[in-house]
Amino acid sequence: MLKNYFKIAWRNLLRNKLRTAIHVLGLSLGISIVFLIFNVVWHSYSFDRFHPDRDRIFRINTLTEWDMGESYPTPGTNGPLGEVIDKEISFIETKGRIYTLYETLTIVPEGQKVMGRSNWVTFADPGFMEIFPRKWLAGNPKTALENPQTAVITQSNLERYFPGVQPIDALGKELMWIDGDTIQAQITGVVEDFTENTDFIFRDFISFATIQTEEQKEWYGLHLWGNVNSSSQLFVKLPEGVDPKELEASLAVIASKNFGEDEEAKTTFSAEPFSEIHFGETYSENAVSKVFLNGLILIGLIILVLATLNFVNLETAMAIGRSKEVGIRKTLGGRPLELIYQFLVETYLLVISAGLIGLALAELIRNLFASYLPSGFELEYLQGSNLAFYGLFPLILTVFSGIYPALILSSYQPARAIKGERAGAVGFSWGGFLRKNLTILQFSSSIAFIILVLVLQAQLKYVSSQPLGFEKEAVLYTRLPFMSDPNQMQRLQQLVKQQSGVSDASLSGSLVSSNSLWTSDAWIPVDTTERQIFTQVMNTDSAFVSVNGIPLLTGKKASNLKDEILVNENFLKEAGYSDAASALNQSIRFGGEERKIVGVVGNFHSRSFREEIRPLLITFNPDYFQMLSVRLSPGQNLAEAKLNLESAYREIYPYETEEFHFLDEEIGRFYEEDLKIRNVLSAASLLAVLISAMGLFGLSSYTIAQRTKEISIRKVLGASVIQILGLISKEYVALILISFLLAIYPAYYFLNDWLQGFTYRLDMPFGLFFLAGFGVLALCLAIVSIHSWMAAQTNPAKVLKDE
Structure with missing residues (x-):
């Protein structure tokens, strides 16, 4: 009987080629989108699911809210909280601390091998390894990260640093990391790399105890409750049966105890469930926004529903064309249930055909939109979740799309159906209404x-x-090594300026317009008191204004002196100056020192158009320059100029791999x-x-x-x-x-x-x-x-x- 159902269904599909083509193409588009989105969602929720007791792990986040309405959420915490949290909250089972390092240069003293820069390096304490356990190939998990100047590395980095060396033989060998200062440590453990999907990309773990002196704590910003750094992260594991709300309440007590009510900003701590970390700020490029993910799910469902509605709409419209078939089959003894089976089998064949085409379309769509999908995402057609999809989804789609047309067709009365008449009244038609x-x-x-x-x-x-308020064309920039020697930076600047086709070059802490934001307070003298202004701060040299084409309204460019500053028009308004001329040579207090306003620049968009232009103060501090911006003369070959600039960069920094980029591309991001x-x-x-x-x-x-x-x-x-x-x-x-x-x-x-x-x-x-x-x-x-x-x-x- 089932064989006959499929045979008749197949013949009907071939007889109505236009109807079949419309159904197959429409459903295949819907299935391809749903299949792709199903895999994206499955991939996104697969991260770090292998950790034991993951439902009891939380990351402590910080929220800083300023009086003027601005708030800054961050997954980081201040240093003191990490030191006292397990003492202040007695029910915490384990705490784990890390401090992630950025673009850290790794050196193997044995053979003086420079391994390049990476984001795989972090400080970590033994608690972190306890909360997120790994398989240890060498070393003691309980003591490997207890002492200063010790480190644990993964097997993949062991093979990079010491090819052919066994894990047990690597113990005692030395490594160096350059991060502003030089960190030297002995290897005390080797662990396996995570092979599952994970956001923990770290391969070098330096003992947190290495940050031991007050000078080191101040260097990394771990010395004050008021210093919040996203690099400093804190994880806790709760015992079974403890309500996370108890942790939230205890964190509120700690915050109120260590932050006074007269503070300019209100700071609170919160416990983020470990399952949510992948959808926030992570250490890799694998993070995906949950809003974007939910949007994809919604779009996929809408496309599938449209394709399903197509099927229902066309099948109900064409039902009268098959009424004689139904009438004859009922006259010959066909039962309604058998007819329903017949029409559902026909729908199932359509869905299967559409599904096969949909899988091919899904791969095509994945290639077209690869840059929109999570990093490392691939369609694995034979994984268990997809095999389940192949089996269940066609059945579900068959029922939802085919049941109503099947019921309509099977309900025709034989006498009317043979005459080609519809069942039901002549007036209102539910089919037409639908x-x-x-x-x-x-x-x-x-x-x-x-x-x-x-x-x-x-x-x-x-x-x-x-x-934008500045000129973005013909400007290139590069990032300088973190905390590079100011003399080296100035040598590079002079070398670049000697290049043919270069108009000027500038050193700064950030680009003229970027996602970077430094805010601080400035104090303006008013009669016998001072008025506080919350302002954006940019750290630049004297060439910054001309290189970026920022209009200077009055005064002069700064002269690379720490006591001279520039301000923008919005700063004048906030400070209460009547015009630009009246602000010249006025002294204000910034960073605990007196500074003199020597020039006023026009307002420019240092951030995206999502934000208003803030009051801006431009200062000079060469120790914290991180960018080199270069303006080219008109008519230059941009590709050739870029290569020449990168060649000059290698002269000063032979071990670096950084390249020059175009400013307008950065703004486009x-x-x-x-x-x-x-x-x-x-x-x-x-x-x-x-x-x-x-x-x-x-x-x-x-x-x-x-x-x-x-x-x-x-x-x-x-x-x-x-x-x-x-x-x-x-x-x-x-x-x-x-x-x-x-x-x-x-x-x-x-x-x-x-x-x-x-x-x-x-x-x-x-x-x-x-x-x-x-x-x-x-x-x-x-x-x-x-x-x-x-x-x-x-x-x-x-x-x-x-x-």
Whole structure:
């Protein structure tokens, strides 16, 4: 019997090639998107699931809220909290501390091998290894990180540092890390690398006890409660049965005890469940935003629902075409349940065919959007979760998409069905009502997607066209080694300035515009008192203003003196100066010392257009320069100039691998996530429109075919082709109008929330809403008009000859 079901289903699919093609293509698009998103979600939730007792592990986060409304959440903590948390909170089972190092140069003294810079180095205490245990190949897990100047490395780094050396023989060997200062340690342990998906990318673990003197603690910012550094992270493991809310309450007590109420900022601690760490700030490039992930899930479901609605819509519309088949089979003894099985088998074959095509499309989409997916993500077709997907998903989709059409078809009465009549009353038709509403849902989704894309594109175009307040073209930059010798930095600057085609070069702590932000307080004398100003601070040399094309409104450029500063226009307003000239040579207090304002620069966007321009103070401190910016003369070969600059860089820093980058590309990254959202939505809107258009194509071809006699009679009675087109099209115009009205609110809701994230933004462009609606209407009318025109051109004599 089952064999017959499949045989009949296969013949029906081959007989109705247009219907089959529409179903397979629509469902394959939906399945490919769902399959890809299923794998992305599965991959994202697979990180660090292998750690024992992971539900009892928490990372302590810090939130600093300033009086002026700004807040700074960070996964880091201050140093003192890590020292006292297990003493202040008695029920903590284990605490683990790390201090991550950035771009650390590793040297193997044995053979004087320079291994390059990496982000795999961290300070760690024994508690960290206890909370996140590894397999030890050599060394004692309890004591390996207890003493200063000791280190544990992973097997992969053992093979890099000491090729061919066994783990037990590596114990006692020395390693050096250069991070502003030189750290030297002996290897006391070797552990296996994690092979599972993990955010813990570290391969060198230096004992936390190495940071032992007050000078070292101050260097790493671990000496004060007020110093919060994202590099300093604290993990705790709770005993079984302890409510995390108890930990939160105890952290609140510690915060209130160590931060006075008269502080300028309020600091609080919170316990982040370990399962949430992958979706926040991590140590690798594998992190993924949960908002972005949920957005992908929503888009995938919408695309699948549209494809499923296509199936239901077209099958219910075509049901009358199979009514005689149903009537004959019922007359010959076919039972409704057998008919339902038959139609579900037919649906299952469609779903399987679409699924095979969908898997190929999923790989194509993955390659097209590889940069949008998590780092290291691959489609592993034979993993257990995907095998389960292959087995269960087609069955679920078959039931959801095929059950209603199957029930409709199996419910026809034999006498009526053989005559080609529908079951039910002549008046109101549930089938017609359902088809119209499903069409409305499809096109409202399509219109909403198109509106989102158009408005996102308009806002991004707006911010890219606004003046930045500086000149970003023909400027290149490079990062300098952390805490590099100021003399070396100045040698590189002079060497670069000697290059042909270089107009000028500047050293600074950050770029003229970047995600970097340094804020502090400045004190302005007012009569016999001082007024405090919360200001942004940039650390630069005297060439910074000219290299970046920042307009100097009055005064002079700073002269590389620590007691001279520049300020911007917003600083003048905040400080209460009447004009730029009145601020010149005025003294203010900054960093505990008196500074003199020697110049005023115009306002410029040092951050993205999401933020307003802050009051800005430009100071000079060469010990903390990290960037070299270079302006090229007009008409230079940019590629050749870049190579020459990098050659000069290698002369001064032969062991570094840093390259020069273009400033305008860095600024473009401000809106990288927004561009990704726009492009993902563009792809989603294209798929939504394509699926909806295919469904409308199939539906209109069939429904218009049912009205050929009506059209022929109208032609005989004198109706023109234009009148017939208008008659058929007006129903679809009404459907698109309703779809447009339903699409407006959800599109407006999401766009309004997104636009609120920009300080500088467009007013809501409602004209684009109507443009999207008009575009979909035009597409819809074009599709319907093709079928209507073909029907209207048919000779009435051929259609009415049997009447």
